[in-house]
Amino acid sequence: xxxxxxxxxLTDVPMHYCPGCTHGVxxxxxxxxxxxxxxxxxxxxxxxxxxxxxxxxxxxxxxAEAAHGRAPAMATGIKRVRPECxxxxxxxxxxxxxxxxxxxxxxxxxxxxxxxxFINNGIYGMTGGQMAPTTLIGAKATTCPYGRDPKVxxxxxxxxxxxxxxxxxxxxxxxxxxxxxxxxDAKKHIRRAFEKQIEGKGFALVEVLTGCPTNWAMxxxxxxxxxxxxxxxxxxxxxxxxTDKEVR
Amino acid sequence: xxxxKIKKEVCKGCGLCVVNCPxxxxxxxxxxINAMGYNYCQVxxxxxxxxxxxxxxxxxxxxxxxx
Amino acid sequence: MARQLMKGNEAIAEAAIRAGCRAFFGYPITPQNxxxxxxxxxxxxxxxxxxxxxxxxxxxxMVYGAAxxxxxxxxxxxxxxxxxxxxxxxxxxxxxxxxxxxxxxxxGPGLGGIQSAQGDYFQAVKGGGHxxxxxxxxxxxxxxxxxxxxxxxxxxxxxxxxPAMILGDGMIGQMMEPVELPPAVDLQSLPEKPWCLRxxxxxxxxxxxxxxxxxxxxxxxxxxxxxxxxxxxxEDEARAEEYRAEDAEILLTAYGTPARICKSAVxxxxxxxxxxxxxxxxxxxxxxxRAFRYHAARPEVKGFVSVELSTxxxxxxxxxxxxxxxxxxxFGRCGGAVMSEDEIVAFVKGGAF
Numbered sequence: 001x002x003x004x005x006x007x008x009x010l011t012d013v014p015m016h017y018c019p020g021c022t023h024g025v026x027x028x029x030x031x032x033x034x035x036x037x038x039x040x041x042x043x044x045x046x047x048x049x050x051x052x053x054x055x056x057x058x059x060x061x062x063x064a065e066a067a068h069g070r071a072p073a074m075a076t077g078i079k080r081v082r083p084e085c086x087x088x089x090x091x092x093x094x095x096x097x098x099x100x101x102x103x104x105x106x107x108x109x110x111x112x113x114x115x116x117x118f119i120n121n122g123i124y125g126m127t128g129g130q131m132a133p134t135t136l137i138g139a140k141a142t143t144c145p146y147g148r149d150p151k152v153x154x155x156x157x158x159x160x161x162x163x164x165x166x167x168x169x170x171x172x173x174x175x176x177x178x179x180x181x182x183x184x185d186a187k188k189h190i191r192r193a194f195e196k197q198i199e200g201k202g203f204a205l206v207e208v209l210t211g212c213p214t215n216w217a218m219x220x221x222x223x224x225x226x227x228x229x230x231x232x233x234x235x236x237x238x239x240x241x242x243t244d245k246e247v248r
Numbered sequence: 249x250x251x252x253k254i255k256k257e258v259c260k261g262c263g264l265c266v267v268n269c270p271x272x273x274x275x276x277x278x279x280x281i282n283a284m285g286y287n288y289c290q291v292x293x294x295x296x297x298x299x300x301x302x303x304x305x306x307x308x309x310x311x312x313x314x315x
Numbered sequence: 316m317a318r319q320l321m322k323g324n325e326a327i328a329e330a331a332i333r334a335g336c337r338a339f340f341g342y343p344i345t346p347q348n349x350x351x352x353x354x355x356x357x358x359x360x361x362x363x364x365x366x367x368x369x370x371x372x373x374x375x376x377m378v379y380g381a382a383x384x385x386x387x388x389x390x391x392x393x394x395x396x397x398x399x400x401x402x403x404x405x406x407x408x409x410x411x412x413x414x415x416x417x418x419x420x421x422x423g424p425g426l427g428g429i430q431s432a433q434g435d436y437f438q439a440v441k442g443g444g445h446x447x448x449x450x451x452x453x454x455x456x457x458x459x460x461x462x463x464x465x466x467x468x469x470x471x472x473x474x475x476x477x478p479a480m481i482l483g484d485g486m487i488g489q490m491m492e493p494v495e496l497p498p499a500v501d502l503q504s505l506p507e508k509p510w511c512l513r514x515x516x517x518x519x520x521x522x523x524x525x526x527x528x529x530x531x532x533x534x535x536x537x538x539x540x541x542x543x544x545x546x547x548x549x550e551d552e553a554r555a556e557e558y559r560a561e562d563a564e565i566l567l568t569a570y571g572t573p574a575r576i577c578k579s580a581v582x583x584x585x586x587x588x589x590x591x592x593x594x595x596x597x598x599x600x601x602x603x604x605r606a607f608r609y610h611a612a613r614p615e616v617k618g619f620v621s622v623e624l625s626t627x628x629x630x631x632x633x634x635x636x637x638x639x640x641x642x643x644x645x646f647g648r649c650g651g652a653v654m655s656e657d658e659i660v661a662f663v664k665g666g667a668f
Contacts, residue, residue, distance in 0.1 A: 003250050004304040004314035015309060019286065020262030024308030042514035044384070047525075056523045062512040064383050065525035067406045070376035073368065077380025077388065078512060080364040081338050085384075085514050103376070106369035180268040180302035213262075220262040 007031045009040045011060045020220020022177035022210040023051060023119060026190075027058055029183070030090070030117055033191040034061070039198065043086040044078050046071045050092035051125040069100025072107035075114045086197055088115040094124045097133040097157050104163070111168035111202035115193045118159060118205055120235065121212040129215030133157045136234055141215070156234065160207045164240035170196045171204035172241040178209070178227040182237075189239070201243060209235060250299035250314050254289050258311035261286035265303035265312060271296050274303060318495045323458045324349035324391075324488040326496070327417060327481065328357070330465035331389050333499040336415070337363035338381035338388040340374040342396060345429045346485045347419035350391040371396040375403030375416070382412040383524040385511025387469050391417035393485075394435050395426060397443075404478055405444030409526030411510075413472035415465070416450075417481045419488035422651040430651025431485030433571060436628035439482045440600045447538050449545050451479040451552070452599040454570040458492040460597075466497060471552065473506060475544060482599060484624055486572040486653075548601050555603035556595040559585065563592025564615050565663055568607075568633055569622040570596045573654065577622050580659035591663065594619075599629070607636035618642040618668040622659060625649050642668045 009031035017023045034040040040061060047055035049068035056063035066074040071089035079087040096104050096118050107114065123141055124130040131141040131148060134156050138147040148156075160174045171193050175186035186208060193204035209231055211223030218226060239247045252274070259282060266274045266289065273293040282288045289311070291297060301314040321329070328350045331339070339358055341351030351367065358365040364381075368374035374390045381388035392400060397418045407414055418439065422432035437443075439452045451471050455461035461483060468479040515521035528534040556574075559581055560566060567577040574595040584591035594610065596603050610616050618641050621630035627645045634643045646662045648654045 003299075004301040004312070006310040006313070010310065014258065017308060019260035020264055020308065022264075022306075022308050024310070025306065028310055041516045044512045044514060046380075053527065056525060060515075060521065062515045062522045063524070064380065064512060065410075065523070065527055066379070067376060067402055070372070070379070070403070073373040073376035074380035074383070076366065076373075077338065077340065077377035077382075078384045079380075080366060080377070081381045081384045081386040081388075082513060102369050103373050106373065110366075177306075180305040183305045220264055221267050224264065 007035050009035045009060050010058055013057045015058055016054055017051065018214045020213045020223065025177050025183055026117060026119060026208050026210065027055065029187045029190050031059060033187065033194050037194055037198065039086045042084065046075045046089040048091040048095040050095045052090055052092060052119065053126065055090050069095050070103055072100065072103040072116060076107055076112050079112065079114050086194065088117060090117045092119045093122065093132045093134040097159050108163045108203045108205065109166050109168045113197055113200060113202050115197045116205040117190065118207040119210055120207050121210045122231065123212045123215045125212050125215055136230065158235060160240045163205060169203040169205065169241050170201035170243045173239045174207040174235060174237050176209040176227060176232060176237055178224040251294055251297045252291055252303050253313045254291060255311045256288050257282050258309050259286060259288035260284065260309055261288050262308065264306045265289055268302045268306045270300060270302060271298060273297060318493045320491055321458065321494050322349060322491045323461060324419065325353045326458050326462050326494050327465060328353035329496060330462040331415065332357060332361050332363065333497060334466040334469045335387040335500045335502055335505060336389045336469065338386045339363065340366050340368050340377035340390050342368050342371045342374050342392065344393045344396040346421055346488050347391050347393045347417065350417060371399035372402065375400040378414050379403055379407050382407060382414040383512050385508040385513065389415040393419050393421045394423050397435060397438065401444035405446055405448060406526045407478050408448035409446065410524050411476040413476055414478050415468045415472060415481065416478060420482065420484050428651040431624060431653060432649060432651055433484050433624040434649065435482065436599065436625060439480050449477065449600055451475065451477060452482050453479065454482050454597060454599050455487055456571055456574045456595060458487065458494050461487055462494055462496060475548060484571045552598060553601040553603040553605065554597035555606045556597060557606060558593040558595065560592035560594055560610060562590060564590040564617050566592050566594055566610055566616060566619045567622055568594045568619055570599060570629065573622050573624055576654060576656050577659060579656035583656060583660045584663060589663065602632045602636065604636040607633060611637045611640040616641055618644065620663060620667050621645050623647040624653065644668055
């Protein structure tokens with residue numbers, strides 16, 4: 001019989017996220033995985049700059065708050081001196097794929113034994129809806145008000161595909177939160193990304209597609225419909241790298 | 249059988265559970281609001297709930313217990 | 316303990332390991348490369364970690380992580396690289412974390428040159444990064460002093476929970492001198508860091524390392540407490556060396572290797588009948604105001620000369636300390652050029668005031 005209660009690895013602090021923002025879902029999945037793997041007591045999380053900047057208020061863990069884009073570097077510093085701990089960085093697309101692109105690529109290339117949870121909603125949410133490195137062509141943002149034009153703004157970055165080219169990562173997967181079934185699937189991959197670290201296999205990243213109802217100017221339901229119909233075709237779901245088995 | 253129980257004061261009324269419920273028994277209030285000012289989710293037909301926890305899986309605020 | 320001939324950068328690195336540094340994160344830049352090279356060779360055998368980061372930005376953020384986890388952590392760089400670290404330094408300071416940053420200064424601005432200079436005084440002492448914070452800044456004038464100050468820097472950084480900087484001009488890194496290395500500290504003897512991240516077992520309060528205090532009612536009291544801490548540091552931690560200053564009428568002042576050139580100039584001036592002396596700040600924050608105030612109040616003192624490898628930066632703090640009681644003039648070389656003692660002598664005799 002399925003029974004669901006909120007995991008104790010999340011605090012009781014109400015999350016500040018907008019209604020229908022699936023940051024909260026991903027927080028819960030991460031917390032549940034840590035609880036189920038029995039490692040919450042030795043986990044250190046690193047929060048980003050962006051909407052998840054207050055993640056340290058929600059995860060019932062020892063937490064650090066990194067500078068914008070630097071979470072993988074900070075997590076590297078923590079993990080290197082405390083290899084016995086489980087260390088994860090939780091980052092959005094502006095944080096991870098724009099200002100923190102170098103830190104991300106090189107933590108991956110080093111095979112740094114950390115887990116990165118990458119929230120891709122194609123927008124800078126916290127600052128009010130500016131264009132992200134992952135904003136789709138044609139999509140509007142406050143800094144591409146007529147829609148992203150590749151001649152002016154360049155092209156969206158497919159982070160999972162890019163990182164999967166490197167030898168360092170042990171696991172790269174893209175998942176989504178557009179419906180309950182996708183969420184259940186996402187959890188399996190997040191759990192796998194933590195298992196990789198626990199097994200000492202090196203850098204693991206799960207890219208999670210989410211919506212931003214507020215800055216996309218959509219209802220929560222429409223935002224997740226947009227993820228399913230418009231975002232996933234550009235950012236296909238799946239495992240892009242797994243050193244334990246052949247993928248794709 | 250386990251049933252979905254909405255924590256009214258935690259709900260932000262996003263409606264994601266409503267569309268993910270296979271039995272279509274979740275509804276947002278039309279007039280009543282909680283302390284945060286949101287129309288919140290209610291189980292319209294508790295007897296029909298199958299305890300599948302799809303609503304809890306998609307809820308961003310852990311506003312639903314299933315037990 | 317035997318003395319040995321060592322290059323400055325290597326002595327600094329060995330001293331850091333002996334002072335308990337167990338995490339070093341660096342990036343190549345001249346003229347400090349022997350520090351990361353030494354760490355790469357010797358950190359592991361001492362039970363520490365070394366990572367060559369992808370950038371100075373990443374390196375300082377790795378320090379941020381290791382310091383948050385409670386380890387004595389360090390990075391080193393040279394001027395342009397230190398500019399890149401400023402973001403991280405501000406965050407580390409705002410998170411109340413100890414660490415040590417070594418800046419073996421080269422000539423700036425921009426890419427500048429790779430010869431010795433002191434153009435980063437303002438950056439080190441006045442902030443460098445954004446917001447209200449301070450670093451403990453130590454300015455060695457010899458390799459022995461660089462070694463000794465490394466131990467002090469780690470201890471004081473831990474004591475005050477703030478970053479410390481060793482600010483050496485390029486010569487400190489590149490020259491060789493005989494040096495006596497103190498014995499390694501016993502890591503078990505260091506004070507505990509109950510605030511450090513290590514995984515929360517549910518006992519007591521969980522730990523959060525953050526520089527975010529988004530409400531003014533949180534941030535302002537925090538900064539007010541910091542101000543009190545800086546005042547205590549000014550009271551307790553200022554260090555300066557005085558050389559033939561007690562009866563001097565002309566007081567040279569310099570930090571780092573120019574202070575050694577000044578000592579030679581003092582000797583020449585004294586031989587020529589001019590009563591010269593030297594005040595050598597060893598800590599730049601806190602600035603040793605007291606030494607300057609004392610001498611400024613002496614009636615026979617004619618004035619101060621700030622001698623720097625820059626266009627004049629420390630002179631502003633000298634003027635603040637002297638507080639208008641005596642004239643303060645400036646003599647400097649910059650851009651990687653170094654003054655001779657004769658140039659200093661000529662400046663003083665040519666009418667410094």
